Amino acid sequence: MLLQVNDITKSFSQLRVLTDLSFEVKKGELKAIIGPNGAGKTTLFNTITGRYAPDSGTILFQGKDVTGLKPHNLSRMGIARSFQINNFFSNLTTRENIHLAFQSVLKGSTSIWRNIRKEDSLEERSTEIMEWIGLLEQRDELAMNLSYGDQRKLEIGLALGTNPSLLFLDEPTSGMSRFESGAMIKLIEALSERVTIVLIEHDIELVMKVSDSILVINYGEKIAEGTPAEIEKNDEVQRVYLGGL
C-alpha cells in the first residue's frame, strides 16, 4: 500500500470538516475522490499534503507515519500536489517555474556555492516536462500571461517537477471548457502510467472513465469506495451525489 489514511478527523473551530475518514491508495492506481461541493475534498488534500495537521488519525506513506509533517518534508518523500486555484509563480516564466520545481530534487538545491551543473540535467528534464504538458513553446512567457488552460497545465507541471511517486491533483480541469478538460484528462491518463495519482474531479463521466477506484465523500464522511462499476451501482451514492443526473 502506497498511502494509508486511518480515521482522520479535522475541524475548524466548531465546524467538523472530516470525520473518521479512512482510505488507501495502491501503488500505480488512479484514485478519484468525488463528492458534492463542500464535502471536504480539498480539506482532505490539505490534511494529507501537510497544509494542516489532522486533529486525530494517522497517515502512512510507504509504511512510514507522516502524520502532521510539513509540506516540504512530504514533498521530499515523494508526495506532490497541484492546486484547485492556480498557485504558481506569476512573475516568473514557464521555464523558471519548472526549474524551481525540479531544482528542489537536485543535490545542492539551495546551495550558495554550488551551481546547477549540466550533469544535473535541469534544462533537459525541464524541457521534457514542458514538452509533456505541452508548454514548450510558451517557455519564455511569464506565467501570468499564459492562457487559462495553459496555466492549469503549468500547475500540474510544477507538481510533476519534484519527481513525485504520489501525485495529488486538485480539480485540474476546474474552469476549463469541455474541450480543454478532455485534453487535460488525456494528459492525466498518460501520467497515470508513470505515477500514482489521487484526483479530485467534478466531471463524473470523466471520473468513471479514467479512474481505477473511486472514493465518495459527503459532509466529511466516506459514503462509498470501490471501482467505477461498483460506485455506479451504489444506492447511497446515487442518492447523495448522482441523484440529479
Added chain:
Amino acid sequence: MSAFYRKILLLATLLVLVLFPFGAPGLYSGYYVDLFTKIMIFGIVLLGFDILAGYTGLVSLGHAMFFGLGGYSSAFIIIHLSSNLFVCLIVALLATLVVGLVVGYFSTQTKDIFFVFLTLAFAQFLYLTAFNLTTVTGGDNGLSLPQVTLGIPGLWETLIPRPSGFYYLVLVFLVLSFLYCRRVIKSPFGRVLVGIRENEERVSFLGYNVRLLKIKAFMISAFFAAIAGVLFATYQEFVSPEMLHWSISGDFILMSVLGGMGTLIGPVVGGVILLWGGDVLSSLTENWMIFIGGFFVLMIILAPKGVVGTISDLLNTEKRK
C-alpha cells in the same frame, strides 16, 4: 542591456572609484573622498539588505540593529582588547550570529507588516539598551575609540592612512560584498529566495524549507550590515546610539526603494542619490529634506521600481521592439 555592456559599465564605475581619490584636492575638495567612503559603507549594507528585502521580499525595519551592533562590537574590542580590524570584524560577526539568529528565528515566523514591526521592536530594544546603559555604552554621548589598525595582531600592525587609505579599504570590502551577493542571487539558493518572494506557500510544497531559507537570507543581510557597522565606527572613531536608531533602518528602505529593490545594484544607486544628493542640496538650502521627500514621492508614483528597475525595464522593452 546585454551582459556585456553591463559588465563594461560596472568596470567603468570601478575604475572611476579607484581613481577618485587622486582628483582631490586638485579637482574637488578632499571632503568628497570622505563622503564617498561613507556612501560606500552604506552600499555594503544595501547589497546585503537587497537579498533580504528585494529578493526574499522580507522588508526589515530593524537593520540598523546590526549596523550598530557591528559598530559597538568594534568599539568595545578596540577600547578593551585589540585595535586590529580583523579582530573587530570577527567579534562583530560572532555577535551578529547570536543576535541575528534570535531575531531571525522569531521574525521569520511572521511576514508583511508584522515582520516589519517585529524587526523594528528588536532594533528599538538594542537602541534603548545602548542609550540607557550609560556605564558601558556612554549612553547618548557615545564612545570615542582609538584608531584601528590593519595587520597581524602582535606581529605587525599599521594604522590606516586617511582619508584615501580607508577609502580603498572600504572599496575593497564593497567590491567583495558585491561579488558575494551576486554569487548569492545567481545561486540555486538565490533562485529559491525569489520563489519565496513570489509565492511562499508553493515553494514549501515544492520541497523547500521556507523558514530555514528565510533565516539564512536574514543572517546574510545581517552580516553585511554588521561589517559595514565595523567600518563605519572605525572610520568615524566614534559610536553612538544614532547608529542603532530606527531612522537609519528607514534610510536603508528608502535608498532601496529609490534605487530599485531586487536589482542588487539598485539600492546602492539609491544610497548614492540620497547621500550625495542630500549633501549637495543641504549646501544649497536649509529645507533640503523637502526636496528629497518630493523626489521620493515622485519616484514612487512615476517609477515604483526605482531608478535601476525602471531603466532596465525600459531597456528590455526597447530590445523587444
